[in-house]
Amino acid sequence: MNLWFWILAACVLAYGTKLAGYFVPRSLLKNPRTMHIAGTMTIGLLASLTVVNALGSGQALALDARIGALAAAAIALWLRAPFLVVVIAGAAAAAGLRLLGWG
């Protein structure tokens, strides 16, 4: 029951965090500098999510099959492959490398 309490508290916090973003005044976001920062932040967040998913392992960095997925995705993108092909290339590279016993 104690665990249930923390689960629900964490869920309330998660939803509250998401919702809070929607109540930041929009006027703040009409400022050109704010919009410019939003552009840089989107790039920053996507870059961060990419590397954290590719190399992060808890509080450590790990070189495993996911780096193969990153490379395969980069090659697919460079060849102008469609989104789904890029995603499949990433999955196939990670699965393939693990099949070969790496990562």
Place this chain on the structure above:
Amino acid sequence: MFNILNARCGCRPELGRCAGLWLHEGMPQKLLESPAVKVGISISIATGLYGISFGALSAASGFDFWQTMALSLLMFSGGSQFAFIGVVAGGGSGVAAMTAAALLGLRNGIYGMQMNALLMPGRKLKYLQAQLSIDESTATASGQSEPGEQKRGFWTAGIGIYVLWNLFTAVGALAGNALGDPKQWGLDGAAVAAFLALLWPRLKGREPWAIAVACAAATLLAVPFVPPGVPILVAAAVAGVFGWLSHARNDEGLEPDIDPYANRHGEHRSEGEGK
């Protein structure tokens, strides 16, 4: 916040006409031709399937079926959910699990700000849209330049992932380890590829590259020193400072006026032209 910048992109030369003219909601036959819907569906499947690993891992960590489902249905933020069960599985307290999950979920607040400015939801819709404001739905929406496409991208990815993530969480929780490790199917590699694919079209010009490299480096440097999830916030802070400083001297290159789907889905776009 891109809506103003993108207002002029509503009728881009390469589209021939404004995509919004022929891609309306309520035109289901056209919906599957929408690049944003395609991306949304792809990312929903890739992410949704990964729910199996959460369900299985949660069951293995000692959570019962409904506790596992509560996390997927109510928390609905993959990173936070994995963090929560990870802390408990590692012997951590409930409050520590909650804190880790909350820190990891902070970025969703930033996504909420962005999606509020981009999609302009009505007062009631905000409460629903907030729950769906996660990495993938935000990335799908902000990867689009046309307002209608941004909405379609957000809702396709948001609803698609919500449904599939919960469905596959249940499958994982019930089937346990019978399916084996989802990593053997490369699903974590699919996530990496998806995020890179969303970043890629934005990397045009020197400044976007510099920001991406700086933020990637900041993330990797932060990983060993702060709890999971926080490195992403560090990167957001770096990008914010970068944006604040660069705005003063250079105002070009960062408007998301590039169309990530123009090259890749050109064939579908041209089909749509003139309709």
